[in-house]
Amino acid sequence: MRLIASLLLLAVPILGVYTFMTAADHDWWFPPAYSTFAPDIDWLFDFIMYMVAFTFIVTEVALAWFVFKYSAKRNDKGVFTHGSHKLEMIWTAIPAVALLVIAFTQMETFAKIKFASGFPTQGRFTREKPIxxxxxxxxxxxxxxxxxxxxxxxxxxxxxxxxxxxxxxxxxxxxxxxxxxxxxxxxxxxxxxxxxxxxxxxxxxxxxxxxxxxxxxxxxxxxxxxxxxxxxxxxxxxxxxxxxxxxxxxxxxxxxxx
Amino acid sequence: MRIRPCLYALAAAALLGAGCQLDLASEPADPVVHYSLSPTTTALDEAGEPLLPLAEQDHIAGSLTMLFGTPANPRFLRTAEWVDDEFDPNWPTYAADDNGGGEFSEDELAAIKADNERDFRRELALIEAGRYEDVVLPSWMPDLRSKWAAHLASKPADARDAEFQGEAKALLVDFYPTLRDSAELYRQQCLHCHGVEGGGDGPTAPFLNPKPRDYRAGVFKFTSMKDKSTPRREDLYRILDEGVTGTAMPSFRRFSQAELHGLVDYVRLLSMRGMVERDLVNTYLNEEALSMEAVLESFSAVWDKWGKAAEKHTQFDGAVPAPSKESIERGRTLFMDAATGNCFSCHGAEGRGDGASAFTKHPETGETIPAYKDDWGNEILPRNLRQGIFRGGRRPIDIYYRIKNGINGTPMPAAVSTMSDDDIWALVHYVGSLSEAPRVRPSSHSKSNADH
Known part of the structure; x- marks a missing residue:
């Protein structure tokens, strides 16, 4: 029983990853990128997606393993814990660092597209002379x-x-x-x-x-x-x-x- | 014991999956729509009795069905005269092919075909590859779909048979919607504002200001016609193609030219139906019998009105003059002159739509309210010419038409006959200059904003 339950849970990341990997074949992915900064946006999207995918797979596998290992039948006595300060520090610090990494990585691209400083100044069309x-x-x-x-x-x-x-x-x-x-x-x-x-x-x-x-x-x-x-x-x-x-x-x- | 929750979960998932499958597989059935009589036909008199006896109302409804069909199968009655003349009112393009009496020129037909080739490029590529089964035609082309199905049924063993392939392509390239096809597109795109009978009373109409057009009076605001005539095909097409700025009517250019022309055909049918209905009510109220002759007479009178629309077209032959300081100044003088333009009396001295005669005092409360109502009973204010929003179009020729012919169904009158074309163009230039707001260059120093 515990095997079935944990395998069902394991099916979630496997199906999820499979869906993403075959999405492009089914035309479920992005349309082609046809602007100069589109590849940067796609790179950022992939960067964040791989980061999230890695976390997703690790947590899902851990979840399946825990369901298998700590089934109620085999562990009828629960252990009471008041929490771990160290563990909480870790699971706060890692996401914080991850968010900062994302924030700093995207900053340049965002500025290039949206900030006044990123606007083209050469050529026929500028902020002073829009098309x-x-x-x-x-x-x-x-x-x-x-x-x-x-x-x-x-x-x-x-x-x-x-x-x-x-x-x-x-x-x-x-x-x-x-x-x-x-x-x-x-x-x-x-x-x-x-x-x-x-x-x-x-x-x-x-x-x-x-x-x-x-x-x-x-x-x-x-x-x-x-x-x-x-x-x-x-x-x-x-x-x-x-x-x-x-x-x-x-x-x-x-x-x-x- | 613990297997039960799992089973429940599996069963729930299976049900959910089956539900999704069903939803995806079946399109919702088309609701049955009927043409109803207009509220003026079914109106009650002061005593609460119907103005027209119910039997006469039924008679009118029946006559209209005979002349115009039903929403599921709209078509014009082909009178004996038309059969003799080999004229079919239901086929504006084919009539052009057969005896040159149609409504499209060779150029227009070629443009429609070229547009079909673009619009059906995916389907044409599938036919080229012999993948006929993969061709899916839009749901708003029921007649084309059934023709396509009939063609596929005659498929020869060799899928690349040149003749069969050529015919399959021709079906799409030569596509011009039947009234049934267009009614289906109308049902999907237009009905929710303009209503089943084109009464401007669809389910979304109450949320809109300005209200959607009621076609049933045969009155259209933005045309190039004089004497409040019914519009030309080109006028209606332009509205579909460009939309009406400042209203909820968007551009429908995402549909092909053939589809838009088809919608024009169907709007014309609805409008004629409304006009005949009105005509029959008046015939009865004038105490004349609603005989078959009277019905047919009204039908051909209305057809004539639409058929002769082209004669009422305002033709401007020269080149559109460019604005100059002088012409703008001259336009201003005319705008302010009570004897010629007299525009200021409604549009206000500064063109803000706040002229004295546009407003009146409410007889009881003394509040200032709009003085005029349009033909459809809505309170109406003169256009604020300073906003640069011109519903009938901002092109010089559009404003020329508005000034020269007035706006149907509204208090905006046609220009007085003493006004020459030059005068009107001067007014066009002045009106155009009112909404000029040369773009201020963004300052490179944010400081300058603080000065204000």
């Missing part, structure tokens, strides 16, 4: 490009609904805004997620490494239509981006004949 403003509202995404004068918020701004088109292999800085409630701009392929707060203008940057069209989803429950708040980020070549801007401009100043 566009992306507006989140219940329940869609709209992009506002600065148009010919290069200044956002003027009458020649070009607007596009649903799609946000950016050039590939270029640092992209855009401003995220919300018209109503808190939304979150999330493109899984870029490993980038940023909340949009009403009243705030939040700069966001990324550098997409592969042309394609990626799902843009809202990652903050924003109301009854949250599930349908979708868009696309389309990454194109620099030439295609310029052609897109010209096309958008032509459509914007169309005389309605289309």
């Amino acid at each position: 566009a403003q992306v507006w989140a509202s219940q329940f869609d995404w709209r992009t506002r490009y600065p148009g010919d004068d290069g200044v956002l918020g003027t009458v020649d701004d070009l607007e596009a609904s649903y799609e946000f088109v950016v050039p590939v292999n270029e640092d992209i800085v855009f401003e995220l805004r919300s018209r109503d409630v808190i939304h979150s701009w999330f493109v899984p392929e870029f490993r980038l997620k940023q909340d949009a707060l009403p009243g705030h203008t939040i700069p966001v940057w990324f550098n997409a490494t592969k042309e394609g069209s990626y799902d843009l989803v809202c990652a903050e429950l924003c109301g009854w239509g949250h599930y349908k708040m979708s868009g696309r980020v389309r990454v194109v070549s620099a030439q295609e981006f310029d052609a897109y801007q010209a096309d958008l401009k032509a459509k914007w100043f169309s005389n309605g004949k289309e």
